Amino acid sequence: MLKNYTRQLFAQLSRHLPRRLVQRDPLPDARHLASGPIPESLGQHCLNVAAMDDQEIWRAFDSHPEGLNEGEVAAKILKHGDNQIPAQKPSPWWVHLWTCYRNPFNLLLTVLGIVSYSTEDLFAAGVIALMVGISTLLNFIQEARSTKAADALKAMVSNTATVLRVVNEQGESRWLELPIDQLVPGDIIRLSAGDMIPADLRILQARDLFVAQASLTGESLPVEKVARSRDPLQQNPLECDTLCFMGTNVVSGSAQAIVFATGGRTWFGQLAGRVSEQESEPNAFQKGISRVSMLLIRFMLVMAPVVLLINGYTKGDWWEAALFALSVAVGLTPEMLPMIVTSTLARGAVKLSKQKVIVKHLDAIQNFGAMDILCTDKTGTLTQDKIVLENHTDVSGKVCERVLHAAWLNSHYQTGLKNLLDTAVLEGVELDAARGLAERWQKVDEIPFDFERRRMSVVVKEDDAAHQLICKGALQEILNVSTQVRYNGDIVPLDDTMLRRIRRVTDTLNRQGLRVVAVATKYLPAREGDYQRADESDLILEGYIAFLDPPKETTAPALKALKASGITVKILTGDSELVAAKVCHEVGLDAGEVVIGSQIEAMCDDELAALAKRTTLFARLAPLHKERIVTLLKREGHVVGFMGDGINDAPALARGGYRHLGRRRGGYRPRGGGYHSAGEEPDGAGGGGNRRPPHLRQHAQVHQNDRQLQLRQRFQRAGGQRLPAVSADAAAAPVDSEPAVRCLPSGDPV
Incomplete structure (x- = not known):
């Protein structure tokens, strides 16, 4: 009571x-x-x-x-x-x-x-x-x-x-x-x-x-x-x-x-x-302060009356006994503790400001230091988010210039939003060859990309010859509209045997960490008028173009530093499990058992919570899958951070205690959280001491546990002879506070 x-x-x-x-x-x-x-x-x-x-x-x-x-x-x-x-x-x-x-x-x-x-x-x-x-x-x-x-x-x-x-x-x-x-x-x-x-x-x-x-x-x-x-x-x-x-x-x-x-x-x-x-839910730091305060109050409520009664009965001077009991109550309280806490956090804020990071709420510094699990996406975090055209092959896996040229024409003549894959294709053809292709082939029409078909087509012609439709897109979607295959120079039917051969080749490319896009063609009689989606039928599969998003050089050292700091890293990505597992292997992260989004949908919360604690890599996730994983990890008592940069990461960002928003697609800023920062390329694990987890993304570095976070030791020293060792961040609880940190684009420190 x-x-x-x-x-x-x-x-x-x-x-x-x-x-x-x-x-x-x-x-x-x-x-x-x-x-x-x-x-x-x-x-x-x-x-x-x-x-x-x-x-x-x-x-x-x-x-x-x-x-x-x-x-x-x-x-x-x-x-x-x-x-x-x-x-x-x-x-x-x-x-x-x-x-x-x-x-x-x-x-x-x-x-x-x-x-x-x-x-x-x-x-x-x-x-x-x-x-x-x-x-x-x-x-x-x-x-x-x-x-x-x-x-x-x-x-x-x-x-x-x-x-x-x-x-x-x-x-x-x-x-x-x-x-x-x-x-x-x-x-x-x-x-x-x-x-x-x-x-x-x-x-x-x-x-x-x-x-x-x-x-x-x-x-x-x-x-x-x-x-x-x-x-x-x-x-x-x-x-x-x-x-x-x-x-x-x-x-x-x-x-x-x-x-x-x-x-x-x-x-x-x-x-x-x-x-x-x-x-707003109190964060780990606030809960720790509250617990220490309640502990002191309980000590005082027990000790002061006992001292008052004993002193009053033995000496008979109740006024002196009351003053002595008050002295005991004051003595139980470390008067300098609030100043020490604030000054150490303020020092951390000033130090972070020199890294172009604005600390809006001082509590966020300790909250970041209490993080024990960091969930992050893959693209642009572990990897450079810079797509490179790594391979162009025919159906059998042999290098084929015909496939590359067809893909170049498709990317060159499409008028929709060119993504990184198109840019990589356009850069993958030498300038003289590209100029020759553009002069030889003229655009007739296009069938734009949409997210139902997951493919796009352009129609080109050579002088007054027949029109050629060139289709590029996801492998399964291209296979759905293809009936033939160009194999060793011949046109053969797309039967079950050929389909198994295609799967073996593409799976091999996926295991190498490559993203596979299929290319198909179709010759059509010259005609007037627009081309429609119905024209994407009976295509000839020409081959594949394969892309690599290479890991950052700083990723592996950063992951080692995180592990040394006692922070567990979990990868939450919407990409294929084969590609994600390959990237994890390259950066020295043991992926172990991979869990995909369809498996998560079939699990109850208790099952997923138990699985999330022992799983490192989650693949093919929808935005709500990420949010659910972060929420359940917090429910288990962990202080969870999340690094993301797109609208698909918004739900998980809104749930994470520490949030790091990237700069690639960042239009969303969730309400709440410990940290928000952005900046330039970090130096990985170097600089500023060995206690901080360096950022994996191209952003300013934020210290996890430098001197400004020696809060536990100072608490205990300030309490000296009077308090048991109660850590201020002992309550590693879920966090949902206001946005606390932003990054300055340039200029002098705050």
Whole structure:
């Protein structure tokens, strides 16, 4: 009962009052958005917009095909406001000061200081007040400086959209690059591959437009968007194929669209206001401090009354006995402990700032040091994320220039979003040969890539000869539309025997750590008109192109340093198990038994938790698989870190205690977590002592356990003769605090 009462008292003092004064709604994350309730009025409005024809759209949003003029834009801004999601307001300085002050140790020392002052022990009261003041001000000043630097960093980031606007009194229209906060309903937007959707849009024109909606719906694959709905009776706004929503992004294709909602009136903005604030879970450091505080309180509540009673009965002077009991209570408390803790963490923050890392919350430093499991993806973390064309072979595995040239024509003439594989193919052909291919073959048409077919085709011709369709894509998808194979120069049927031969060759390439893409061709009579997906049939399999994503030179030393620091590394990747296992072998990581996503789906939480503890490599994972693994590891009492860089890593990033966001595809920033950092290529295990786990990705280094993390020893030394050895981070508990660390792109340390 006494334990519960004291906990409730501290909770009331440290949380209840300031939360009432500064309570605010957090920004939503993908999980909340996917599961949150759909406002009926908002959903119906979206469905109405999706059902409109072009004329109704122009009338409804008071717009026209030439774009809006300056006067119309000004009027709409007055009516609708800027295109900004309502964000969290910064806390007043006095609330921040209270937050820095309110920890169990400071509150305990304050109570003892007040009692000492009331008994005219001014020296003890002064010492306690000085220690509490220094601790609070150090924390306040360091976090205020870091917050200011982080705000300056955010101000450097701006997003723009391509907008059609009337630019003069003659009605001339131009496409302009404008900040997205200047968009208004009725604006006409041009979209292309890689663009972020800046507001809620209705598609007017589209060509092979695919949009990734994982941030809203959790769908792992992009969906196609069109100007004329294929399902006019659709009742779910997020599944309307004529609408694009803020927070999503264009994967491939191009389009023109009209803005129908901005800012807080968008789907994203409306749901942001409906997400209720959740109590933040204390991290390992905070739980450790609380445990030590409760231990001290229990000692005092036992010792002080005993001393009072014994002294009072034996000497008969109850006032002197009370003063002596108070002295015992003060003596049990290490007055300098809060200052020592804050000063060591502040020193760590300053040291990290020299590595271009902004520590927004000092607790995050110790939280990082408490990490015992690091989950990471493979591509760009263990590997360089730089695809190299390693091999080009025919079906039998022999080097074949015909396959390379066909793949080059496919990559050269496709107009979609060129990925790293296409870049590697284009760089894999010598300049003279490439120039000759481009002069010899002319493009006729293309069938763009989509995530259902997982292949793309171009149609080329040589002078006035027949057309040749060249198809490139995933092996299984190419086999599905192939009926013949070019084998030793002859065209032979694709039968079971040949299929087994193909599997043997491709499995061998996979075991070498290579990613295999198949190439097939088909000759067609010359004709006018567009080519369709139906033309991708009865193809001739020519061979394969194989790519390597080589490991970083710093990966193997980094993994050794992590192991020496007592941190277990687990690989969570969506790539093939053969490729992932090969990479693990090359960097000296024992993959052991490999678990794939389909196996995880069949397991209950208890089974997966037991498996996750003993498994190093997880392959073919969906985003939610990663999140589930991280969550279960935390449930088992581990402090889990996660390194990821794409939208597919967002759910797991949101669950990890320490989070490291990469810079390759980073548009997502999850709410919460210990560390967020980015920078330049690290030096692996070198520099700064041998206790830190160096980053595997190309980012600034962050120390795991340098001198600023010698918290345990200082706790015990500060407690001296009075306390048992209770570690401040003994409670290795799940972590879900606010974003604590960001990285400066350049410039002087904070």
